[in-house]
Each structure stands twice: as structure tokens, then as C-alpha cells.
Amino acid sequence: MNRSTPTGQITPLQTQAIVISSIVGIGVLTFPTYMAQAADSGGPLVTLLGIVFSCISLIPLSLVGRRFPKENIVVYSGKLIGKWPTLLFCFTLILMFLLVTGGIVRETAEAISLIVLPRTPPEITAIMLLSLTALSARRNIIKFSYIHTFYLPFILVPGLIILIGSLRNADYLNLLPFTGIHPKNVISGALTIMGLFQVSFILAMVIPHMSKPQKALNCSFWSIACAGALYLFIVTASTAVFGAEEMKEMVYPTLELARSSSISVSGLQRVDGIFIIVWVLTVFTTLISTYYISLYLIGRIFDLQDHRMLATFLIPFVFIVSLIPQDFFQLYDSMNLISIVGLCLTFGYPLLLYIISFIQKGVRGNETTG
Amino acid sequence: MSSWKQIFETYKAGKHEPVESRMTPGTTVQLASPSLEDKLEAIHSFLGESDDLIVRRFRVFGEIEAAAIFMASVVDHILIHEAILKPLMNIPPQLNFKVIDLKELPDVLLKDCLLVTGGMKETEAEKLLNSIMQGSTVLLIDGAPESLVLQTRKIEKRGIEQPQTEQVIRGAREGFVEVLETNLSLLRGRLQSNDLRIKISPIGRRTRSRVAVCYIEGIVNPQLVDEALSRLSKIDTDAIIDAGYIEQFIEDHPMSPFPQIQSTERPDKTAAALIEGRVAIMVDNSPFALIIPTVFAQFYQTLDDYTERFMIASLIRMVRLIALIFSLITPALYVSVISFNPELLPTDFAVAVAGGRAGVPFPAFIEVLIIEVSMEVLREATIRLPQMIGGALSIVGVLVIGQAAVSAGFCSPITVVIVALTTIGSFATPAYNAAIALRMLRFPLIFLAGTFGLYGVMIGLILIVNHLLSLESFGVPYVAPIVPGSWQGIKDSLMRGPLWWIPNRPSYLHPVNKRRQAKKTAKSPMDSAFKGPTRKENP
Amino acid sequence: MKRPVSKWLLCLLMFCTSIVCLTGCWDRQEIESRALILGMAIDEAPPSEQNSDAHSTHLSTPPSVKNKLIRLTAQIAVPGRVPLGPGTGGTGGGGAGDSASMPVWVVQVVGHTLDDALNNLQQEIADPKTLIHLRIIIVSEAIARQGLDDINDYLRRNPEVRRSTWLLVSDVEAAKFMNVAPPLERVPTLYLLGMIEKSTEMGKFPGDDIGQYWSDQSKWGQNAFLPHISIRGENNILIRGLAYFRDNRMIGATKPIEIGVYMAIKGMDPAGYSALLQVPPLGIVMTSTMARESKINVKIRDGKPAATLKIHLEARLVEKEAEHVKVSSPESLRLVEERLSSIVKESAENLLTRLQKDKSDIVGFGEYVRAYKSSFWRNNIHEKSDWEDLFSRMPIEVVVDSSVRRIGLKND
Incomplete structure (x- = not known):
């Protein structure tokens, strides 16, 4: 059986599925609160701003990836800026994504502990999720794309149904004025959204294996647009149903939104059961993406044939990272900090590469496989 | 027929060696001596211990000593005496006054006298023994070095019945039986195409069950046939009792709970699968045909759907x-x-x-x-x-x-x-x-x-x-056609699209010939009626 | 070889962690061994009941809560008494066919705060309590007037409590509701719940569950309200009106017809109230409202907000008391309409005046100002009480318009 990574087989549709399902993840649960804190009823507008910024921040990555269609980021970055700066950037990225994985696992375990399994130690929940991730991240990138493509409809469709069901209680007034009364922290709100969307960096791993790499830019736009539409819908529905002031006091507004949703007047109560199911799925797809980014980069730096053993061995490290924050507030503060740093990296690094590739116009990609 | 006491004495005194060890390894033993007695003794020494081996001596054309050797349990006795013994005991008119060299006699007999449909000349001992075991009659002629192998196989089988494990409401009531020839006849009866290729060869050292690989040339992806044949050639085992054994030897992921090869008792299902671009493997003595490759969607589809x-x-x-x-x-x-x-x-x-x-x-x-x-x-x-x-x-x-x-x-x-x-x-x-x-x-x-x-x-x-x-089954992802997405395939997986909507074969099989239906196949007869008589339909 | 080692190690890791799981399914709690609290009633308890404090959460009472004692009456579902399926008894245990015994168990405890009381409750019952099916919470008026802050805080933090729970204010002792056993329903709390929900469906009450209450409470431009209920006779529950709040304290209550007026002001559908009208040439007629529409406009005049309220009602003639007068022409319907409009306008103005006096804007005019005149809001309103003051002085113009189009099956 052929175990080496095949190339050129991921269709643009699958690429979009990968990026969308990676982005829609744990942030879905808590981000409306941040938006309300940023700009009251202007939350949706801040989200839109953040989405637009994310679109823009993915452009350098798609462009530079398109310029080197068959090579992975380690290789062409090495060509453009030299071996040691590449190693520096890549190691920082690896570390960052491992931290992000640990943080996501911790957030998920906390949420599950609160809502679904109060007496189960959150460590067990975290270990289960991590084992699942490790088992699934062992595969090559084609199987990885299958996973995302398959799960995407199961994430989007129930999500949409729950959201539409919650509109029953929506009040148009809550959304006005569109720009909010006291838009104090618009920029930090937009940055929060960008931080949630930075998993789209996975695109860098996928471009070398795409069947049509010239469509990378197109794919990146559409995937951010689609994931962004879902986020926009969530924040609009939450704001409309609860009102900005109430949301500022809620920890998990999306969960409450799902709880108050009902498909018909008297039937199908407590749709939050479906919500929990769908939500574990969305977190899982995000987790394998962030984990896979790190594994892929390490694999390419050390030129490993496949990263299966690596997937197993890094699990204890990620688990320990997930145990570090001591309480609820520390967790969210540290995740914010990591995402700010990550933003600089995931935007700045490809931008740097693109500018340099522009300068060094002669350096173009060869046809060697990544 | 000896008594049990004699059998017991002989058995105690004898050396119990398999036939293979009596032949010198590495050489092919030839039974090329012209003398009848030599040849008979050689064959007896290999196969004599079974009491259902029959040696029928007779004289060809009344003059030449000959012997027919066969296993009584697997031959058609009527065929032997009608098509072999009877014509050989009398001289056919065209040979009446000719002088025939003994060395050429087997050839002449084969072409002029013997009425059996399958016959050839052979000298290799192993092949002669195998053919006796399979139900052929071996004709040994005194004075001729070559022996004749004539196909007279007849095995008892049950009649064709409705398949027990796959009942349908609307469909043929025929199912495969245990005899490979009957199964192949059921299949060929449904696929009367010039391009249906069937390759037969035995697998299994002791059972020597004949395995047939069927595919339609020009539709099937050649790599698929390659892969199937290569995996079959790597099987080295004693017994293939049922098609299930073959399935377990050639599947991609033996440790998975999900089956990666579909088995069916129905000839119509097998024929449909071949037309889609799949390969069918049939095993002698098993009423189940194996169809490769398999995707998960096939497990909730039945023939009734179509x-x-x-x-x-x-x-x-x-x-x-x-x-x-x-x-x-x-x-x-x-x-x-x-x-x-x-x-x-x-x-x-x-x-x-x-x-x-x-x-x-x-x-x-x-x-x-x-x-x-x-x-x-x-x-x-x-x-x-x-x-x-x-x-x-x-x-x-x-x-x-x-x-x-x-x-x-x-x-x-x-x-x-x-x-x-x-x-x-x-x-x-x-x-x-x-x-x-x-x-x-x-x-x-x-x-x-x-x-x-x-x-x-x-x-x-x-x-x-x-x-x-x-999971993958012979290179095809198990969850095709849903992932990787193919609109064509989805029309036939979750729901069954109307026949005029699915003109192509499943894309995940990478068939060489993609189209199975004319592009302008009308949805209903009224469509073509209203469009007027000048409309020509592409074949 | 790399491959078997990594797979083997992963299996080992998973095996070790699954051994840990052998210590128990921590969260497994069978449904029949949970004490499902279906309904709660919260009353004030006189300090004399201090002795029954179970001291399950504290040794000595801190002085700030020493005199504050609440009595919690909880209705717990008893598994085995409520049959599965129509009428026939369940399996094992539980008196099947014993209709005199209620299928719920009513327990009373005291405590200083809500969670304190719940812990005392747990001391007294065997099964672990769970609030996942808590549907009704009844609070006595006395407690409502003192303030519901602490109760709401507990309910908000608890992940088991749903936002679709109903919080009701009762004018008599709340505990009485826990003993109400109407013949129509097997579980009393569910009867209460059904009553509230069905009145919402019939258009007799706005859908104001606790989630909506919390949302309204948080908004700066609106005050919250809750259903006000009472008991009539032994087993009958009456909706007495809306209890309106300011700052989580109850300020006043309305009459039942004023619920209809409130819903007309907000334009809520379906409409379910009927009006008894005296129309001079026709005598006493009754109309039933079918649909309501309303439009609220706010303007800023001289630096102060002013509102215009336009209500439109669709009604239907259901009863005419005087036999000798005929309602047989469009003009008579117009008379009915005029009378209906003027009655509704009067009631609306009365209600609004009263609300303005009590500074409780349950209609939510503030939200309209915030939405449409956001610059005014930003400059003038710095806390919620600012709007409450502005509201009390705001001129509100009410215009009511109604249409009576149908007269039923009788043609005069």
C-alpha cells in the first residue's frame, strides 16, 4: 500500500471545506460576548469588519502559495529568506499552534464539564478529545481532506437549523443602532475575530496538494466568506434574541441561543442536545487542523516520510499545555494573548514572503512535489 | 474389491507419502515411454491407493492395446462410452485401409475418432494426474509416447434456485450454484457482449479450486484488473473452500469491521456490476461471486431499486x-x-x-x-x-x-x-x-x-x-461518491435518480468508457413524440 | 520499524487512560434516581423559623443575612407514581390507580439565600436534586417587592436552569400553588405550566419566560414584568395581570384586561382578549380581538423624547346583548369600532400614566430611542435610572384605530 503523500488531488471544493470547517470551532461558543462588549448592538458590524480583515490577511498566503504551486511553505520560504529565518519562523509557528491546540482542548473540556458532564474530571474529557485528534491526525493529507469534506454539511446544516429556530424570539430593535451606542473596542473586537479565523493558515499546507493551485485565492475568499457568514449569522441572532446588554453578562451565549431555539411551537424542545453533538464535531475539525499544521511543519522541516509517530508523541505535551491555566479567566486571557501573537505571525510571515518573492522576481517554484 | 482386513494390512505395511514427494522435486516427470505397462505402472504408483480409480483396458481399432484411466466419481460414464470407447473400438470408415504410424496415433485419434469436445495431448506426469483428479479421462496407448487427456467431467449439483440470502420482489429468481460452469453460463447469458473476458485458473494447493475473474474489456479500468490479478497471484494456501477465503486474502484492510468486497448470489447483480466497470471473481464450489471494488453506498442498495x-x-x-x-x-x-x-x-x-x-x-x-x-x-x-x-x-x-x-x-x-x-x-x-x-x-x-x-x-x-x-477498496475510497464529491455519483447514492438522469458510469471506478446511455434518451415516450419525427437519436 | 511502534504506543496510551475510566462513569445518574424538581415556590419566612435552618452551608449566620429568611417549597416528581402511557400503572413499586395520591412530593425548607435553601433541601431528600426540569418558579409578592437580585443571580449561574422557565409572582402565599391539584392533569406543576403556555398561545399573555425577563432587565431602555397570579377557590389559578418591575423590584400590578392593552401597545399576536363595550344606539356588545398591530415613533422635541403610539386592532363581533336593536349595516359596525377604539385608547392612556408614575417602562420606549435616536441616547443616558426619569416625563400620544369586519353566523 502506498504510504507516501500523493499530490495534486485536492479539489478546490475540498480546500474550501477544509478551511471552513477548521475555522468554525470553539470560538463559536463565546465570541458574541466579546462582540457585545466591543460595540453593544454594533456587534454584527464588528464581526463583519473582522471577517473582512481576515480575508485580507489570507491574501498574501494564497498569493505566495500560488506562486510556488508544488512546493510547501518550508521549501519556498527557505528559498526566499534563507534557511535560518525560515526555521525561526516555523518553530515559532509550530509552538504557537501547539499552544493553540492545548488551549482549545482546555476550553472545550471546561465547556463540556459545565454543560454536559459536571462530575467527570475535565482531564478525562481532554484526554479523550486529544486521543481522537491524534488518531485522526495520523493520516496523510488526502484523508485529512476527506474528513473535513465529510463533516462540513453536518456542521453547517444543523447549525443553520438551530439558528433559524432561534429567530422566533428575535427582536429587531436589539440590533439597532447598527454601529452601537458606545463602540469602544471595535479594533480589539475585530482582532478577536481575526484571531479566531487564523486557523485558515491551514491553507498553506493544502496548496501544494491542490489539483488547481491557481484557484487558491478564490478558495480563500469563498471559505472565509462562508465561515464568516455563519459567524455573522450567529452574532446577529444572539444580539437580536438577547440584546447586547444581556449578552455582556453571559458566558456562553450561543449555547443559550440553542437552548432557547425551538423548531415548532410545542415540539422539539431543548435543541441543545443536537447543539452539543454538532459542537463536538466542529471542535474536532478545528483541533485536527491546528494539530496538523504543527505536525506538517515539523515533518517538512525534518523531512519525515510521515508524521504518525510524531502525532502520538506530541500528545502529552499538548495535554500538559492544556492543564496550565488555573482558572476560567486565566484561560481566556492567555488564549487572547496567544492569538494576538499568532496573528502577527500568520499575517506577517506570508506577507514578508510575498514581498520578498515580488522583489526576487526570478525566484519561482519548480515542479517538484512538496 | 479387497476386504477391510486386507485394506488394513496393506495400510499398516505401506509407506504413507503424498504424491508430491514421490516425484523428484525440481524436475517434471514425463510419462513418455511408449510401453503401456510402464505408463500404467507409473500412474498406478501415484494414484493407485484410491479405490475409485478405474483403469479400463481395451483395444483401439481391435488391434492396439490401450487403457482409459479415470476417477469413477467425477466423470460422466455415458460420455466415456459414447464418445471415447465406442468410436475407438471400431475403425472409422475414412481410416479403414490406411497405415498409421503408432507415434502419430494419438493425433489421428484426436482429430478423426474421438467425439469429446475437449481433448489434448500431454506427457507431463503432474498435468496428467491433475487432469485425472479433475475428472478428465486419460487415454494411454501402447506404442505412442503421448497420452491423450479428454474432458469428461461431471459433478452432481443442485438445480438453480432462488438465492436464499438475497430475496427481491422484482427481479430474476435465479441464483448461482456451486458449479463454476453453470455460474459462468448464467453470467454469459446475461452479458452477451464480445468484450466479456473470463480468466480461469486454480488456486489452492489441495483443493485446486478454479477461480474465474470476469470483466468487460473497454469499460473496466485496466489498473483495477491488474491489481486484482496481482493479489490473486500472491495467494498461496492449501484450501479455498469458499469465495470467502479469497475475500479475506485480497482485501485491503483485514482489521476493519467493514467489508471491502461485496459478495452476491445473484447473476443479475453481478452482470450489472460488470457493466458499471467492476470486476467479478467467482470460485468453483461457491455460490457467491465477489465484486470488487466496493463502496459503502452499495450496502444499502439492492437490485430492487433499479x-x-x-x-x-x-x-x-x-x-x-x-x-x-x-x-x-x-x-x-x-x-x-x-x-x-x-x-x-x-x-x-x-x-x-x-x-x-x-x-x-x-x-x-x-x-x-x-x-x-x-x-x-x-x-x-x-x-x-x-x-x-x-x-x-x-x-x-x-x-x-x-x-x-x-x-x-x-x-x-x-x-x-x-x-x-x-x-x-x-x-x-x-x-x-x-x-x-x-x-x-x-x-x-x-x-x-x-x-x-x-x-x-x-x-x-x-x-x-x-x-x-x-478505508479504501482497491484504490477506491470507501465513502465514494460522497467524498470525494461527485455530483454524478450522489445522484445514485442517497436517492436513486431516474435512469435518464444518470447517463454515466460511476466516476470513482475510473472506467475507460464513461457513457452508458445515449445523451438524448427521452424521459418519457411522449417527449420524443411531441418533438417531431425529424429528431434523430444518437446510438 | 517506525510504524508498529507508534501505533503500539498510541494503543498503550489509550489503554492506560481507559483503565482510569474504570474508576467510574462519574456522571451516570439514572433518571429514576434523580430528584427532578419541577416547580419551586419562594416565600418570606418569619424569623421565628430560624430554628429549622438546617445549617448545611454555614455554622453561624453572617449578620447581614441573619434576618432574611426565605421558605422554599419544592415540588419533586416521584418516579413510579406517574404512569407511562394512558392510565395503566407502571412496573414495580408505586400505587397504580391510586388517584387520590399526588404523583409529586412537596417539600418545604428554609434558608437565607436560594442556594442555601436548596442545600438544606438536599439534606432532607435522598436522591440528588436536579433543576434540569424546573419549569415554574413562583415568588410571593412580598419577596418580589423586596428585590429579586439574588434569586436571579443564582438562576443565571446555574447551567441546569433553562431560560424557558416561567417566573411568576403570586399575591398570596406562593407555597399554596405547590399544593394545587386540578383534576385535569397528573402533575400539578405541569398544569400550571400548561396554563401559562397555553395562554401565551391563545394570545392572552406575552411570552415572558425568565429568559425574556432577564433580557428586559438588562436592557437600559426597558423594564421587565412578570405574570401576576392568584388562586381562586381551591384549585383554580387565575392570571391577575402583569407585575411590573424596576431594578428587579416589583413596583405594581395591572388588571387582566390591561394585559390585553399592553399587548395591543406592543402589537403582539395572536390576540385573545374580548372587550365589553357600551355602544349608545346598540346597547352592550362584545367584540373579540383577532389581530393587533402597533407602531411606535419617537422624536426628540426640545431635547426631550416624545412618543407617538399608533394601534390598530382587528376585531369581530361576538355578542350583542339587546335583542331589539339590529346590527345590520356598515354604519353600526363603524359605531362599534369607534367605541372600541376610544375604550382602548383610554385604557392605554391610563396604563401608561400609571407606568410613568411608577417609572417603569415595560413597553420599551427607551429601546426605540436607543435604536433610532442613538446620538441622543449616547449623550444623555449614562445609567438606567436616567432613562426611567426621562420616561416618567415623556409625552405619549396614543392613536387607536380598529376594524370590526365580521359578525359571526347571525345576521342581525
Whole structure:
């Protein structure tokens, strides 16, 4: 059986599925609160701003990836800026994504502990999720794309149904004025959204294996647009149903939104059961993406044939990272900090590469496989 | 015929060696001596220990000594005396006054006298022995070095009946039998195309079962045939008792619970599969044909879907899919809702369910496990019972035992309903091996549900789906056509699109010839009627 | 070889962690061994009941809560008494067919705060309590007037409590509701719940569950309200009106017809109230409202907000008391319409005046100002009480318009 990574087989549709399902993840649960804190009823507008910024921040990555269609980021970055700066950037990225994985696992375990399994130690929940991730991240990138493509409809469709069901209680007034009364922290709100969307960096791993790499830019736009539409819908529905002031006091507004949703007047109560199911799925797809980014980069730096053993061995490290924050507030503060740093990296690094590739116009990609 | 005492004495005194060891390894023994007695002695020394070997001496044309050697149990005796002995004992008119060299006699006999359809000359000992075992008659002629091998095989077989494991409402009532020739005739009768290729060769050292690989040249992807043939050539084993053995040797992922090769008893299904671009493998002595490659979607599709109209077929297919999913997750969902997340039930129902469970001594998890295991035992038991008792027992088992268990306070009525739904769901799956896979996977899900509730069920389901997504069957992803997406394939997987909507073969098989239907096949006869007589249809 | 080692190690890791799981399914709690609290009633308890404090959460009472004692009456579902399916008894245990015994268990405890009381409750009952099916919470008026802050805080933090729970204010002792056993329903709390929900469906009450209450409470431009209920006779529950709040304290209550007026002001559908009208030439007629529409406009005049309220009602003639007068022409319907409009306008103005006096803007005019005149809001309103003051002085113009189009099956 052929175990080496095949190339050129991921269709643009699958690429979009990968990026969308990676982005829609744990942030879905808590981000409306941040938006309300940023700009009251202007939350949706801040989200839109953040989405637009994310679109823009993915452009350098798609462009530079398109310029080197068959090579992975380690290789062409090495060509453009030299071996040691590449190693520096890549190691920082690896570390960052491992931290992000640990943080996501911790957030998920906390949420599950609160809502679904109060007496189960959150460590067990975290270990289960991590084992699942490790088992699934062992595969090559084609199987990885299958996973995302398959799960995407199961994430989007129930999500949409729950959201539409919650509109029953929506009040148009809550959304006005569109720009909010006291838009104090618009920029930090937009940055929060960008931080949630930075998993789209996975695109860098996928471009070398795409069947049509010239469509990378197109794919990146559409995937951010689609994931962004879902986020926009969530924040609009939450704001409309609860009102900005109430949301500022809620920890998990999306969960409450799902709880108050009902498909018909008297039937199908407590749709939050479906919500929990769908939500574990969305977190899982995000987790394998962030984990896979790190594994892929390490694999390419050390030129490993496949990263299966690596997937197993890094699990204890990620688990320990997930145990570090001591309480609820520390967790969210540290995740914010990591995402700010990550933003600089995931935007700045490809931008740097693109500018340099522009300068060094002669350096173009060869046809060697990544 | 010697008495048992004599047989016993001979056996005690004899050396018990297999035939192979009597032949010198590395050389091909030739039975090329012109002397009849030499040849007979050689053959006797190899095969003489079985008492059903018959040596029939006679004289060819009244002059030349000859002997026919065959195994009495596998030959057609009538054929032997009509087509071999009778014509040889009399000189045919055209040879009457000719002088024939003894060395050329086998050739002359073959071309002028013998009436058997299959015949050839042979000198290699191993091939002669094999052919005797397969039911051919070997003709040894005094004075001629070559021997003649004549096909006279006849094996008892049952008549063609309706296949037991795959009953359909609307479709042919023929199923494969155990004889390869009959099966091939059923297949060729349905696919009278010039391009149907059948390659036959034995596998298995002792059983030497003939295995036939069938495919349609010009439709099938050549790499698929390559892969199939290469895997078959790597099998080296003693016995191929049934097609199932071949399946286990050539499948991609032996450790997976899901079957990667489909087996069927129906010739019409096999013919349809060949037309789509698949390869069929048939084994002598097995009524099951193997169809490769297989995707998961095939396990809830039946032939009925295609012989009925598309709306009915689509709805029924969806019902089957729901039944399949039910049979996997219903008990796990029940356990997790009752024990971990009762907030998902409506309040009045929750209170009532609590009432229903009040007297039961076990937690929901244990109760479901006990009832499920009992159900599995019951199901296994009914397979082996004869028809009459089996039918009654299933009714007795479900109704009486279930009702009695509830009244005794042993389990709650809802559990019985849930388990019954699950069992019925698994029966609705047409493919037996896939249904077993899902039945098996139910239990780990129940364990996970009993430990972690809905979260555990979700983790279990994600694990199963990830496993499915990574399976491959002969290079085809197991979850095709859903992933990688192909609109063409989806039209025929979740629902059954109308025939005029699916003009192409499934793309995941990478067929050489993609189109199976004319582009302008009208949806209904009225369409072409109203469009006028000048419209020409492409062939 | 790399491959078997990594797979084997992963299996080992998973095996070790699954051994840990053998210590128990931590969250497994069978549904029949949970004490499902279906309804709660919260009353004030006189300090004399201090002795029954179970001291399950504290040794000595901190002085700030020493005199504050609440009595919690909880209705717990008893598994085994509520039959599964129509009428026939369940399995094992539980009196089947014993209709005199209620299928719920009513327990009373005292405590200083809500969670304190719940812990005392847990001391007294065997099964672990769970609030996942808590549907009704009844608070006595006395407690409502003192303030619901602490109760709401507990309910908000608890992940088991749903936002679709109903919080009701009762004018008599709340505990009485827990003993109400109407013949129509097996579980009393569910009867209460059904009553509230069905009146919402019939258009007799706005859908104001606790989630909506919390949302309204948080908004700066609106004040919250709750259903006000009472008991009539032994087993009959009456909706007495809306209890309106300011700052989580109850300020006043309305009459039942004023619920209809409120819903007309907000334009809520379906409409379910009927009006008894005296129309001079026709005598006493009764109309039933079918649909309501309303439009609220706010303007800023001289630096102060002013509102215009336009209500439109669709009604139907259901009863005419005087036999000798005929309602047989469009003009008579117009008379009815005029009378209906003027009655509704009067009631609306009365209600609004009263609300303005009590500074409780349950209609939510503030939200309209915030939405449409956001610059005014930003400059003038810095806390919620600012709007409450502005509201009390705001001129509101009410215009009511109604249409009576149908007269039923009798043609005069």
C-alpha cells in the first residue's frame, strides 16, 4: 500500500471545506460576548469588519502559495529568506499552534464539564478529545481532506437549523443602532475575530496538494466568506434574541441561543442536545487542523516520510499545555494573548514572503512535489 | 474389491507419502515411454491407493492395446462410452485401409475418432494426474509416447434456485450454484457482449479450486484488473473452500469491521456490476461471486431499486439508510439520554419514563447490554433452526420474553422497544456482512454512552466515521461518491435518480468508457413524440 | 520499524487512560434516581423559623443575612407514581390507580439565600436534586417587592436552569400553588405550566419566560414584568395581570384586561382578549380581538423624547346583548369600532400614566430611542435610572384605530 503523500488531488471544493470547517470551532461558543462588549448592538458590524480583515490577511498566503504551486511553505520560504529565518519562523509557528491546540482542548473540556458532564474530571474529557485528534491526525493529507469534506454539511446544516429556530424570539430593535451606542473596542473586537479565523493558515499546507493551485485565492475568499457568514449569522441572532446588554453578562451565549431555539411551537424542545453533538464535531475539525499544521511543519522541516509517530508523541505535551491555566479567566486571557501573537505571525510571515518573492522576481517554484 | 482386513494390512505395511514427494522435486516427470505397462505402472504408483480409480483396458481399432484411466466419481460414464470407447473400438470408415504410424496415433485419434469436445495431448506426469483428479479421462496407448487427456467431467449439483440470502420482489429468481460452469453460463447469458473476458485458473494447493475473474474489456479500468490479478497471484494456501477465503486474502484492510468486497448470489447483480466497470471473481464450489471494488453506498442498495421506478426506489433507499443508522446508534442514544442527559426529554415524558424505570434493578446501561446480548443470542439461535420452529421461536422470543421481562420488573418497556427497533433496523440492511459490522459497532458505542453520555457517543461516532473515511477498496475510497464529491455519483447514492438522469458510469471506478446511455434518451415516450419525427437519436 | 511502534504506543496510551475510566462513569445518574424538581415556590419566612435552618452551608449566620429568611417549597416528581402511557400503572413499586395520591412530593425548607435553601433541601431528600426540569418558579409578592437580585443571580449561574422557565409572582402565599391539584392533569406543576403556555398561545399573555425577563432587565431602555397570579377557590389559578418591575423590584400590578392593552401597545399576536363595550344606539356588545398591530415613533422635541403610539386592532363581533336593536349595516359596525377604539385608547392612556408614575417602562420606549435616536441616547443616558426619569416625563400620544369586519353566523 502506498504510504507516501500523493499530490495534486485536492479539489478546490475540498480546500474550501477544509478551511471552513477548521475555522468554525470553539470560538463559536463565546465570541458574541466579546462582540457585545466591543460595540453593544454594533456587534454584527464588528464581526463583519473582522471577517473582512481576515480575508485580507489570507491574501498574501494564497498569493505566495500560488506562486510556488508544488512546493510547501518550508521549501519556498527557505528559498526566499534563507534557511535560518525560515526555521525561526516555523518553530515559532509550530509552538504557537501547539499552544493553540492545548488551549482549545482546555476550553472545550471546561465547556463540556459545565454543560454536559459536571462530575467527570475535565482531564478525562481532554484526554479523550486529544486521543481522537491524534488518531485522526495520523493520516496523510488526502484523508485529512476527506474528513473535513465529510463533516462540513453536518456542521453547517444543523447549525443553520438551530439558528433559524432561534429567530422566533428575535427582536429587531436589539440590533439597532447598527454601529452601537458606545463602540469602544471595535479594533480589539475585530482582532478577536481575526484571531479566531487564523486557523485558515491551514491553507498553506493544502496548496501544494491542490489539483488547481491557481484557484487558491478564490478558495480563500469563498471559505472565509462562508465561515464568516455563519459567524455573522450567529452574532446577529444572539444580539437580536438577547440584546447586547444581556449578552455582556453571559458566558456562553450561543449555547443559550440553542437552548432557547425551538423548531415548532410545542415540539422539539431543548435543541441543545443536537447543539452539543454538532459542537463536538466542529471542535474536532478545528483541533485536527491546528494539530496538523504543527505536525506538517515539523515533518517538512525534518523531512519525515510521515508524521504518525510524531502525532502520538506530541500528545502529552499538548495535554500538559492544556492543564496550565488555573482558572476560567486565566484561560481566556492567555488564549487572547496567544492569538494576538499568532496573528502577527500568520499575517506577517506570508506577507514578508510575498514581498520578498515580488522583489526576487526570478525566484519561482519548480515542479517538484512538496 | 479387497476386504477391510486386507485394506488394513496393506495400510499398516505401506509407506504413507503424498504424491508430491514421490516425484523428484525440481524436475517434471514425463510419462513418455511408449510401453503401456510402464505408463500404467507409473500412474498406478501415484494414484493407485484410491479405490475409485478405474483403469479400463481395451483395444483401439481391435488391434492396439490401450487403457482409459479415470476417477469413477467425477466423470460422466455415458460420455466415456459414447464418445471415447465406442468410436475407438471400431475403425472409422475414412481410416479403414490406411497405415498409421503408432507415434502419430494419438493425433489421428484426436482429430478423426474421438467425439469429446475437449481433448489434448500431454506427457507431463503432474498435468496428467491433475487432469485425472479433475475428472478428465486419460487415454494411454501402447506404442505412442503421448497420452491423450479428454474432458469428461461431471459433478452432481443442485438445480438453480432462488438465492436464499438475497430475496427481491422484482427481479430474476435465479441464483448461482456451486458449479463454476453453470455460474459462468448464467453470467454469459446475461452479458452477451464480445468484450466479456473470463480468466480461469486454480488456486489452492489441495483443493485446486478454479477461480474465474470476469470483466468487460473497454469499460473496466485496466489498473483495477491488474491489481486484482496481482493479489490473486500472491495467494498461496492449501484450501479455498469458499469465495470467502479469497475475500479475506485480497482485501485491503483485514482489521476493519467493514467489508471491502461485496459478495452476491445473484447473476443479475453481478452482470450489472460488470457493466458499471467492476470486476467479478467467482470460485468453483461457491455460490457467491465477489465484486470488487466496493463502496459503502452499495450496502444499502439492492437490485430492487433499479427495477422499480425511481421515486419509490429513492424513498425506500432512504428508509433503509435510516434503518441502518438506527441499528447503530439507538441503544447508545437511549442510554445516554436516560442516564446522563434527561434534560433532552420533554418534561412530562421525562417524569413518565422515570416512572417506567422505577422498579428496574439495573442502571440503563446494564439493562440495555443484557437485553442486547440476549437478542444477539436469540438471533444466532434462530439461524440454525429449521424453518418451522424458527418462525415460531422469533415470535415467542420477542413478544413473550419481552413482555414477561417487563412484567417481572427485569427491564423497562422502553428498553424493549428500543432494542426491538435496533434489531429490526439491522434486518433492513440488505447486505449481511455490513449489517453485522454495524451490529458489532453498537456495543462499543453503548459502552461509551454508558461512560460519558452524549459526548461519548459523539466521540465514538467520529471515530467510526473517520475509520470509514480512511478505508479504501482497491484504490477506491470507501465513502465514494460522497467524498470525494461527485455530483454524478450522489445522484445514485442517497436517492436513486431516474435512469435518464444518470447517463454515466460511476466516476470513482475510473472506467475507460464513461457513457452508458445515449445523451438524448427521452424521459418519457411522449417527449420524443411531441418533438417531431425529424429528431434523430444518437446510438 | 517506525510504524508498529507508534501505533503500539498510541494503543498503550489509550489503554492506560481507559483503565482510569474504570474508576467510574462519574456522571451516570439514572433518571429514576434523580430528584427532578419541577416547580419551586419562594416565600418570606418569619424569623421565628430560624430554628429549622438546617445549617448545611454555614455554622453561624453572617449578620447581614441573619434576618432574611426565605421558605422554599419544592415540588419533586416521584418516579413510579406517574404512569407511562394512558392510565395503566407502571412496573414495580408505586400505587397504580391510586388517584387520590399526588404523583409529586412537596417539600418545604428554609434558608437565607436560594442556594442555601436548596442545600438544606438536599439534606432532607435522598436522591440528588436536579433543576434540569424546573419549569415554574413562583415568588410571593412580598419577596418580589423586596428585590429579586439574588434569586436571579443564582438562576443565571446555574447551567441546569433553562431560560424557558416561567417566573411568576403570586399575591398570596406562593407555597399554596405547590399544593394545587386540578383534576385535569397528573402533575400539578405541569398544569400550571400548561396554563401559562397555553395562554401565551391563545394570545392572552406575552411570552415572558425568565429568559425574556432577564433580557428586559438588562436592557437600559426597558423594564421587565412578570405574570401576576392568584388562586381562586381551591384549585383554580387565575392570571391577575402583569407585575411590573424596576431594578428587579416589583413596583405594581395591572388588571387582566390591561394585559390585553399592553399587548395591543406592543402589537403582539395572536390576540385573545374580548372587550365589553357600551355602544349608545346598540346597547352592550362584545367584540373579540383577532389581530393587533402597533407602531411606535419617537422624536426628540426640545431635547426631550416624545412618543407617538399608533394601534390598530382587528376585531369581530361576538355578542350583542339587546335583542331589539339590529346590527345590520356598515354604519353600526363603524359605531362599534369607534367605541372600541376610544375604550382602548383610554385604557392605554391610563396604563401608561400609571407606568410613568411608577417609572417603569415595560413597553420599551427607551429601546426605540436607543435604536433610532442613538446620538441622543449616547449623550444623555449614562445609567438606567436616567432613562426611567426621562420616561416618567415623556409625552405619549396614543392613536387607536380598529376594524370590526365580521359578525359571526347571525345576521342581525
